[in-house]
Amino acid sequence: MGVAEWSRHAEVITGWLLEGAGLTGTHWADLIARLPNLPEAQHDLILDRLRGLDPGAFDEADRDAVTGALRTLVRDHRRFADAPWALPAERVDRIEEQLRRFQGTDTAQDLAWLFANYVELPDPGSRDAAAEQQAVAQRQEEAVRDLIADGGIAAIWELAARCEAPRLLGFKAGRVTADLDEIVIAELDSEDQGCREAAMGWSAGRFEAAGWPWAAQHLDHADTWLAPRAAAFLRSLPPAANCRPAARFPFPHPRLTTTALPPPDGHSHRGAAPPPPGR
16 A cells, blocks of 8 residues: 555545544544554644534543543653654644643642552653653642632542542642641541541651651641541551651540551560560
């Protein structure tokens, strides 16, 4: 098949696919993924059609599919801009314009992608992995700060229900916000898994930011908590917290069995020999 014939086939097939795409996110995601392999005319036609659509007309899942496909394409062609297969920068710029239209920046739906177990930014500023992950962390902290400022803790719970890593979300929020402790700690024994994971992450983030003085003020009245909340709080503290002032822990907790948590000295006595007589 010659180039001219292949181009005609591409034109006809692209037209069929666009006619059937409608507002179906998976159809648009397939078209977006094929942009690098299409002739320039079909590439431009797809972007022009996408530009003519209102992102708000898509339902949530379909819009997420379009956004994810655009983000992946921009990320790969920005990251490997000097690769032989990479699109020219001006074409990536046009695709990124659509990404900005579909992605948004201020709702739980818009931000869910940023709180996953592994995140790559669509606009990597460096090929240094450590520098990029530092940029990801900064973006995450900026996002939760803005989210709380606009929507309060309810916005965090909504995002926790949508994102892949709610504990990471809570950790970032705990590092940057100090005035919602009581509300969040109350969710440590929530029946909602997303809220519970976010609350445990929050406790870990607050501990990292404020250390033992923060933990101690809550542990001082932990004997009023139900056992699952007390256990979740302790589990949320990082391993280094095992080097703790034992007096700060309310042992024995009235609602915890002796097997639920370690004894105050941090050592297990299971199987230990009994003390000598007379002692």
